[in-house]
Amino acid sequence: MNTKATKELSAELVIVGGGPAGMAAAVAAYEEGIRDILILERDDNLGGILRQCIHNGFGLHRFGEELTGPEYAYRYEKMVRELNIPFMTDTMVTAISPERVVTAQNTEYGIFTVKAGAVILAMGCRERPKGALNIAGTRPAGIYTAGTAQKFVNMKGYMPGKEVVILGSGDIGLIMARRMTLEGAKVKAVCELMPYSGGLARNIEQCLNDFGIPLMLSHTVVEIHGKDRLEGVTIGKVDEARRPIPETFEYIPCDTLLLSCGLIPENELTKDAGIELDRITNGAVVDGDRETDIPGVFACGNVLHVHDLVDYVSEEAAIAGKAAVRFIRGEGKKDISVQVKCDGKVRYTVPQRLTEIADTRIYFRVADVYRDMKVTVRAGDTVLYQKKKQKLAPGEMETVELTRDMIDKAQGLGAPIEIGLI
Template identity: 55%
Template sequence: MYDLIVIGGGPAGLAAACAAWEKGLNRILIVERDKELGGILNQCIHNGFGLHYFKEELTGPEYAGRFIQMLKDTGVEVRLDTMVLTVTPDRQVHMVGRDTGYRIEEARAIILAMGCRERTRGAIAIPGQRPAGVLTAGAAQRYVNMEGWLPGRRVVILGSGDIGLIMARRMTLEGAQVLACVEVMPYSGGLNRNIVQCLHDYDIPLYLSHTVTDIRGRDRVEQVVVSQVDERRQPIPGTEMVFDCDTLLLSVGLIPENELTRQAGIAMDPRTNGAVVYENMETSLPGVFACGNVAHVHDLVDFVTAESQRAGRAAADYVLGGAVPDGPVLEVKNGDGVTYTVPQHIRPGRVAKNCDLFFRVNRICGDSQILVQSGDTLIARFPREHLAPGEMEHIVLPRVLLDRASDSITVSIQEVASK
């Protein structure tokens, strides 16, 4: 029996395993379905990683390499090219690997770190024909950066998430012509720095409140039709623009990879599409933890690292100290202007000093206040000059403030009236 099985060898799994080893666990297994560790970072050859954690600017492979090297200094066991099929409520992990065959391993604790996947054309029901040349931005990124293939020469990108923005720049640098980036919302879904560095710097137009309403082509994409949308995101007749292109890249959102989580009977949050977690990233199933993009989609890998280290340490505490009575539990609710919160529950008795709380807003806000209330009582207030849905927000709640709350706390946004 293992002390801990970590499912996923990307940035979340690596950080969690290293933290659990440092906390005293000896028998740790990482199960990774790919042929190498590192996860999505291996294809993210652009820089911008590690500014928070390492205090220097790294590429994705460099960031992953740092943690892979840390792992080599431990006794953590790794199984590559191995797919986990099922996680049971009694913490059995069913897996199949090329070298090991079908195996069932038991663990005292499990960390779910499977990451996320991209939404596809089918998920958003784009009308039109079904030619070659329609693919997700992440797939195109792998083709270009790892396989050495250029997917197309004349490109339209639907969605302004960070991967789509980065691929606009990448395709341009490889010699393709990116005709437009199209976003159905009235604001971009990516980080502002990526809008500037990947679109503005290369004179790539961004069409907000627009979407693709038709794909044309028999064997290969020949044209896409882009239309303006109204406030209900419905296409406006007469606003069509036709782009002659051979490739359509989709950057239309990420979905936490939670089939295993659901199979295990773990409570899910429909707002994040991830597991409901406590302050230490423990799920509703004792001894099973979730961290990284499988819990909620992050902007920065540095935040994934910090969250996963918290999960790794908590898993070690669970194994070494056993289950601890819960005590009072605060439910964390999203109020006006907030889409979701993570964690969804906080046990003040388990918080040593501070509790990290992450959330996203559902609209662009100027000068604002983040309000944390328990009933009618305001327990904390955090000023912000700017808030946007494309950027995850983070606040720290001291234990002393949590002790003032009753049975729940609500996080909401209040915009400051301009003078």
């Protein structure tokens, strides 16, 4: 190894992150004919967070069968390996410049750079920690995010506790309620601040109801007790303004508190590169190609917005992978600029802008639980499309298809496309 100068590599396509998004993007780019690809993965193996998601329920859309997380990840890992797509594990990317020079480090090359023709960001997301929740009380051992507990149990083989309260009903929290129960722990309650769960309906059924674990909606943890190790939590009901109601406070003895209070796309690299971020998704603002406002830098998967199904991650990553190849070949034409807006009931959309007249699937999430609504696509006063939905919930990602015609009309009207609920 040359210790004097920083090693400088190059690749036509650099993919930051070798989880489901990064691998699917790589495979799609390969299929489009690019070979000079490099996946940089910070963990010791490809697969990302799926490696610790040993439950089933993955792949129904993508593969038409029910797989576990590691099985789903391995499908892609196998493709990457069989196609000989280059990757480095235990490799941490520390910077991306607007000129698409990626700085990374690993034990083999030390700190090195890769000059990239195009970059795909696929770093995934992290969980909201306890500190961000400002729960009063002590700071003992025994408080973990659901994903950290999942890592301890599924990857390391250790139990973080025996008597559990879970705050937040995000999918990982629900999955861990079942997982801890199966390992012999007693899950006493899942408290959810909101009047509805942020998790998938099927997870509430299969992970809580099937095991008789109570889901306490409009409840939160108001105080943490215990000196060395957690001894209990005080929970309480919250009013409509989400303020705890003291008369409802109740002490629950427990040695473990798991937090499943939201996922945050890991966009520190994106931010440092100067890429515009969406305040709602906490991911980059992208067009239909999943291209950010820095040409040749794309984003997909949970780093772009938090998905509920990995199948959609793969789908989105393939879009980014193919578009990156067009960019590398100089074919990435951007002929229009139409903003995609939302009406508030729809909280966000991805993509947030369109640069091409082509059939485009818009992913969106809603702000609250709504029943019997019409998903409505408008440009100015003109309604371009409507479809009826019986139920929409924040926990479930929705889609609407924009046709070439609809985009063409909006372009003609010079108005943004607005996705809303009526």
